[in-house]
Amino acid sequence: RGTAFNKGVLLKHLLDDHQVDGIGDPTQAHMVAIDARAPLYDGGICTRIDCVSLGVVVNREAVRFYDEGEDFWPKRYAIWGRLVAQQPGQIAYSIIDSKAIGRFMPPVFPGVKADSLPELAQKLGLDVDTFMQTMTAYNSACKVGNFDHTALDDCHTEGVTPAKTHWARPIDTGPFYAYAVRPGVTFTYLGLKVDDTAAVRFADQPSRNLFVAGEMMAGNVLGKGYTAGVGMSIGTAFGRIAGRNAALAAAGKDAERGAVKDEV
Numbered sequence: 001r002g003t004a005f006n007k008g009v010l011l012k013h014l015l016d017d018h019q020v021d022g023i024g025d026p027t028q029a030h031m032v033a034i035d036a037r038a039p040l041y042d043g044g045i046c047t048r049i050d051c052v053s054l055g056v057v058v059n060r061e062a063v064r065f066y067d068e069g070e071d072f073w074p075k076r077y078a079i080w081g082r083l084v085a086q087q088p089g090q091i092a093y094s095i096i097d098s099k100a101i102g103r104f105m106p107p108v109f110p111g112v113k114a115d116s117l118p119e120l121a122q123k124l125g126l127d128v129d130t131f132m133q134t135m136t137a138y139n140s141a142c143k144v145g146n147f148d149h150t151a152l153d154d155c156h157t158e159g160v161t162p163a164k165t166h167w168a169r170p171i172d173t174g175p176f177y178a179y180a181v182r183p184g185v186t187f188t189y190l191g192l193k194v195d196d197t198a199a200v201r202f203a204d205q206p207s208r209n210l211f212v213a214g215e216m217m218a219g220n221v222l223g224k225g226y227t228a229g230v231g232m233s234i235g236t237a238f239g240r241i242a243g244r245n246a247a248l249a250a251a252g253k254d255a256e257r258g259a260v261k262d263e264v
């Protein structure tokens with residue numbers, strides 16, 4: 001999703017060629033479901049498709065595959081890229097009706113629009129019968145209570161798999177909209193192991209003069225999942241510690257090196 005200069009080259013070099021201690025699951029990542037029309041690099045935040053929790057998401061086979069209402073969107077937006085990556089063809093379609101319009105950050109490019117659900121499926125190139133089965137099963141499973149997108153509300157499904165556990169309302173009010181989404185990797189959770197001075201480690205011993213901050217050490221903080229803001233936070237917090245300790249190491253003042261607790 002970001003710059004073309006962020007492909008893990010330095011990470012791979014340090015892990016493979018210099019045997020720096022690693023940490024984290026390489027299959028876990030900050031991976032967003034982004035507009036399938038986005039450029040490979042530098043599409044920016046406007047390529048995010050943020051209406052998932054307001055509708056349903058189907059894969060290329062026109063079936064749902066995950067609870068779209070599991071939790072608040074800022075806690076879940078960065079898992080949806082991985083979910084889409086696991087689907088056939090690594091593509092999925094976020095489907096909403098006109099009740100969702102105005103309730104999410106609109107993407108730059110308009111979605112595919114149709115006056116009926118079968119027409120929408122046709123425009124997306126999905127099997128119309130399967131799509132309608134999926135939508136009918138979802139719509140009739142919705143138990144609508146008090147819809148509140150700012151709370152974990154009581155609108156949920158019963159008797160459909162996967163369940164939608166919050167914000168479940170029938171998709172029944174045209175016009176209908178769809179956005180094709182693809183996985184957008186921001187950063188993986190494979191990284192360099194650090195101690196509380198942000199020093200990288202070789203065979204479990206802290207380096208005297210090599211420090212790391214930000215995405216390259218995300219795996220120390222993030223196992224799986226994500227909460228909005230962690231990316232910038234680990235860059236800022238560990239960047240400050242790493243920068244100060246690197247400067248002290250360069251000045252030969254190793255004894256003054258600080259740790260996380262000193263910053264707090």
Ligand SMILES: Cc1cc2nc3c(=O)[nH]c(=O)nc-3n(C[C@H](O)[C@H](O)[C@H](O)COP(=O)(O)OP(=O)(O)OC[C@H]3O[C@@H](n4cnc5c(N)ncnc54)[C@H](O)[C@@H]3O)c2cc1C
Nearest residue numbers: 001002005006044045213214215216229230231232233235
């Ligand atoms: C579209 C988008 C939206 C985001 N939105 C948010 C948000 O709302 N909130 C949030 O907290 N986070 C957000 N993030 C994540 C956050 O921006 C990043 O995690 C953070 O900026 C990473 O900082 P960093 O210093 O670890 O890495 P980077 O900013 O990637 O810095 C690494 C630097 O190293 C340079 N480099 C690479 N290889 C070499 C080399 N061999 N030699 C020398 N230099 C090299 C690169 O050019 C780059 O300047 C977003 C990311 C993207 C892409």
